[in-house]
Amino acid sequence: MFEQIIAGIEGRIGGPARKVVVDRGVKPDNARHELGRHNPKVVIPLGREGIEMVAAGNPDVPVIAGAILHPSPSTARFHTTVTLNTDPLLLFGRLKSVAPATKRIIVIHDPNKSEGVIRAANDAAGQLGLDLTVIKVRDRRSAAWMYEAVFSSIDGSKDVVWLPTDTTTVDDTVILPLILEQSWKRSFPVISSTPSHMERGVLLALYPDYSKIGNALGSIAIDAVGGGARNGAVFSRQVQAAVNERTARHLGLKLSDDLRRQFDAVFPALAPLSR
Template sequence: MLQNQKQLVHTPVMAQDLRMGRQYGEYLVFADVAGQGRRQDASSGGSLAVLYPDMGEPYRSIFAKIIEGIESKSRLPVISIPIGQKLEAGELNTQLKRSGVKVVIALGRQGVKLANNLDREIAVVVGGVLNIPESESRSMTGVSLMPDPVLLFSRLKSLLPNVKRVIVVYDPKNNESLIKLARDAAKQHGLELLAYEARDLASAAHQYEAAFTSADKRDALWLPQDSTTVEEGSILPLVLRESWSRGIPFFSSSFLHAKKGALFALYPNNLELGHSLAMAAQSALSGDGRKSGVSLLREVLVAVNLRTASHIGLNIDYQSQRSFDSIFPEP
């Protein structure tokens, strides 16, 4: 899911970024942003609303950084709306129309669920989610939190050019479409993708054990974001143990896995993600690329674990280390 990013600790979040919209009881009240020079008359093109879950840290800072990116690239004035349990689609529709909102960027599962019930005349762009169930897809476009396998495999080959095969255990219910794309991405990088299906925790554990038993120095393991096959309580400890003892590296789509022992991980660059969502909103508003579909994440940062690298005989010199955004163990 959304990853806690080390760099956010060093990025102050202004409180007003999160208070442009606030909910009282069952009514949504938009803050007056005219004094900030941000509001424009709806006749000049309307405005853009960002729906985001009203959550505590670290998610609050993450959403704030995405919104900062949206605001910096949007051609429309931006209204940020924290959503709580009592906010209903009917009341939201009324307030959005009153404020001249033409397009909505919905962040997180709560935002997508609420946006799915908005009037069809309001364009919707989604972000901050891995995928969208068909029942909630309407005519949405946007950017997933799932890193593009092309980027993952490119980074893998740059670090370990002798790797020939990538092992992945996945639940087809969650990631069937991702694995199809990953097969093509693997071919682009001269890799063979060994994909094993697992529909529950027990079968996932069995697949990992079998994969490690047959793996050799040509192999690397990929942990995608998958709630069935990348379970933190039992699967991750199994992967950490077997990877370390057998010298088979694994890489991940989760920032925290790099801290725990993955060779590297790709995770969202939230500011750049906000830029992409703002541009997608502009396209949706103008009617360009209005087809349904959520693209994979390409706005990424890279974390590396130097202890793991050293353990498998990979020396990453100081100059090369500067190309990574997060390094573990922390200097």
């Protein structure tokens, strides 16, 4: 992931970037020394450790952060933070193109993991005329119970379950198989922000295009050096889209040739896993 992002940055700025590998537990004095030694015009930390190191160094140049799912307190004073979370407006818009009868999206999430993206999802749903049902939980056991409650009343003709990037409510070994089994049995769509879910029966997913995210980070860095305005934390709009054609057929959804060409990947799909 980092290599693809860095390649995208270098492609945008038209030359090599100076790369510094960060060890965990870097002390603030060491961070300031490292930043001072290179005398950069702009700094682009990637990942949690890189961001913490740069924050500790407190540089007086613009900082453009990337390669994290959720902003942290350390990123609050940065020029811009581009998260790996896909803009929900893109995901929901793509859903409407595949399943136009959709009326309601149901999401179960842990506020400690995904509160920011849920706020954006509420706005996105409103723009697209969709209802967003948000259910908050604090642990995986509660998440499993709430999914069971949702399954008992879901209407597959108009309801969709969304799996956010939330490790509390989307566990690949227990909860995901449960969701996919019920999706197949009760014929309701599931959408995700995780590409590995596609082969297991999710209808569609939008996920980061790391090279293009690098391009975006490079563009923001160039703009920041020129005095461009701060952007704060933003969601990624540099994404790839995948659809599971076998799941679509099972749900009675037809993918036209034109619609199929709008996806970066079309999966033949596997049968959903049983518990």
